[in-house]
Amino acid sequence: MVRGVRAAEWGDVKRLRLDALRDPVAHLAFLETYEDAAARPDSFWQERAAGKPGVRQFVAEVPGGEWAGSVTVLLEEAGSQDWAGYAVERSQAHVVGVFVRPGHRGNGLIQELLDAGVAWAWAQGAERVRLFVHAENPRAQGAYLRAGFKPTGLVVSFSEDEDEREREFVLDR
Ligand SMILES: CC(C)(COP(=O)(O)OP(=O)(O)OC[C@H]1O[C@@H](n2cnc3c(N)ncnc32)[C@H](O)[C@@H]1OP(=O)(O)O)[C@@H](O)C(=O)NCCC(=O)NCCS
Numbered sequence: 254m255v256r257g258v259r260a261a262e263w264g265d266v267k268r269l270r271l272d273a274l275r276d277p278v279a280h281l282a283f284l285e286t287y288e289d290a291a292a293r294p295d296s297f298w299q300e301r302a303a304g305k306p307g308v309r310q311f312v313a314e315v316p317g318g319e320w321a322g323s324v325t326v327l328l329e330e331a332g333s334q335d336w337a338g339y340a341v342e343r344s345q346a347h348v349v350g351v352f353v354r355p356g357h358r359g360n361g362l363i364q365e366l367l368d369a370g371v372a373w374a375w376a377q378g379a380e381r382v383r384l385f386v387h388a389e390n391p392r393a394q395g396a397y398l399r400a401g402f403k404p405t406g407l408v409v410s411f412s413e414d415e416d417e418r419e420r421e422f423v424l425d426r
Pocket residue numbers: 276278281282283351352353354357358359360361362363385386387390391392393394395396399
């Protein structure tokens with residue numbers, strides 16, 4: 254079952270995020286390090302789980318209650334600037350924090366998570382949904398392509414290292 258997280262579940266939010274940051278491809282998949290996340294106070298995780306307007310985290314809960322994966326969707330309003338300072342031309346959504354635990358990969362959960370995130374984005378009025386994926390993360394790219402996302406050709410670097418190439422993928426409404 255895929256659903257939004259609840260405020261009381263901040264311990265689960267923290268646990269899943271720290272596990273994701275210990276994944277072998279975490280350095281390609283996420284902008285934060287395990288050490289930085291592990292050092293954050295409880296209040297950080299409480300605020301994250303409580304959520305705020307324009308942000309929604311979805312989790313896939315499997316029988317037994319384990320959280321098998323997650324995606325987070327951020328709304329980007331037309332006329333605003335995105336986190337990197339670029340102008341946002343159309344009302345859109347940005348998918349981040351995509352993770353499925355290794356034991357649950359390859360069984361369609363990522364599609365369910367993306368479906369929930371995309372449905373929420375459309376319901377909020379987004380005209381497109383975008384995400385960035387590392388050029389050397391073929392498994393994630395495969396999952397996004399299968400879900401209907403397409404590379405826009407935009408390639409950016411989030412670090413000083415020019416080899417750190419992130420490809421923008423978009424799903425139009
Ligand atoms: C990215 C992630 C959520 C995808 O979920 P998943 O359950 O592993 O995805 P799937 O196995 O269903 O789909 C991956 C697709 O890529 C393909 N694929 C897998 N490994 C591949 C590789 N090395 N090269 C090319 N394609 C590959 C699969 O065949 C599949 O495509 P298909 O269904 O058309 O055959 C998951 O692997 C994960 O959490 N990875 C670590 C964190 C991460 O990379 N997050 C994304 C950050 S942008």
